[in-house]
Amino acid sequence: MHSSFADQLAGLDLASFSVGPAPVSTSDFPVRDAVVQTVEAVWSDLFAMVTGTALEADAEDLGWALVNIFHRAATRKGSALDQATDEVRALIATADGSEVHAYDLETQVERAQCAEQAMLAFEEMREVAASLYLNEFGSSWRPVSSSRFNHGAMLTSALVEGRDFLRARAEAKRKAALPEGSPVVFAGGRTRHASEADALTFAENVWATLDKVRDRVPDMVLIHGGDTKGADRLAASWAERRSIPQVTFSLDLRLGARAGFKRNERMLSVDPRYVVAFPGNGVLERLVIEAKARRITVVDRRGPLGTNPKNVAAHTG
Template sequence: MYDSFTSQLAGLDLAGFSVTPAPFDQTDFPCEAAVEQTLGAVWSDLFALLADTALAADAEDLAWGFVNLFHRAASRKSGQLDRASDEIRALLASADGSEIHSSNLEEQTLRAQSAEASMQAFEQMREVAALLYRDETGSSWKPVSGSRASHSKNLTSAVIDARDFLRARAERRQAAHSPEGTPVVFAGGRMRFDSDADARTYADNIWATLDKVRDAVPDLYLVHGGDGKGADRLAASWAERHDVQQLTFTLDRRLGARAGFKRNEQMLSLAPRYVVAFPGNGVTERLVIEARKQRITLVDRRGPLGSYPAASRSQ
């Protein structure tokens, strides 16, 4: 078997063939218009294919995976960027002034810049796909774990100093994960409804309430639990459609029964301008109690279908 394989290789014409690393000095990326047009066409054709078939029920899962394709690609590039940044730090720490060292440093800086540019390009594709997902499902797309932070889309081919690159990299990473503005906490649970009309009324009440809150706090960013179902999902969809930043505090399952109450503490530690409360469980009730103790203005919508509770109609 081995002799046969080697003899086949020997018979191949490999003249001019070489194996080289993937290029890292390319600066051409798909333009935004091309990304939107191409992904829109793929999306339209794919889900038209599923319509009125036995696979229609799986369309939302497939749609989520479509967005996640670009999210994972961006994450891989982010990992490459981190590794290149670590190498830059090591080279800076061992600087000896030699030409070889300077050449290695320049190459690693170029690799890092290339990885960052590629990451931003994939993030752009992810955001376009996420908008298609939102329009298709009515919900904001989010990854299974981690954040969906977007870094600057302004790409540059300028060669910059390695120290400046690391400093800018750290600042951009922090900015991508730090919402700006005034925090507003939103809380509510999963509900069951007697009819589609009741479900629609509940959703409309959430969106109308958040519209009024944004009128009062134009620079708000929305703080919530990130639940993929129920009130959090409706609030996230509202934020997505209005380009409002979101900060999600998911449950730390290691805390067991305390997880929800710990999350309340974390959200209230932001000193929010408002706490918006819709019907929920005991954790939501505790959030309301603590907000009142801290004299945080409460927007109470824990009545039927997200209306004012009977005892709070004066709020």
């Protein structure tokens, strides 16, 4: 949720304090080629080991956990960066011109710079592993109840939790770690298909529809429910492949039967350019009704296998 530390420093009044070069640089961390080769080798060996054994059924859980190791490391470094940045702000606010104060300020700046570089390194490792996860299991990797920022890649693969997104909007400022662009809401439920061919057709229709919407909204940010199964999973995988940032609004299960309707309200509160609707339940139907009432364009694909229901009516009329 923060901008780069260098950008933050530029916005602070450092008076006569001179910020020297970072105590670490990118050359102090593993180069990308080494990261890719090592993570790919670990991934390949791990799944070669469990393939054909009783553990193969747990392969996806193992893959998720492997990616999560890097994600947690990056999150810890991000927290250290936030804490050090707050300390820098506090020290600047209480500047007294003493050598002791200048030393403390320099120490906190170095601490923040070290944490930032380490965070970026771990995020790169996570993104390499997340790409392998996508190729292995066909779905976008997402953490449990948290956001997936990628500060080193201009957020092209950011996956942000809805509460983080709305909190930043409520603060009346867009933070650099939040995807900027035109929101497009995607909604669809879990559907059963009579055959693998039907399931493939449905998936192709989801991807083709989203491709057409992206043609109209090149800066789109995909808003969806974050379900790890069904249509949301297909949409998340599409976004990952197309490097489209995502914001996920998970159900607040504490609300019981009202959870789905509350999620509708939160998703529509971001003022989406479009609502893309695939087959779902009554909560999804209510989302479509509310979107139309707000004059939001609805891309309706609630027909058989994710088709336009108007086309079906025309053929049967």
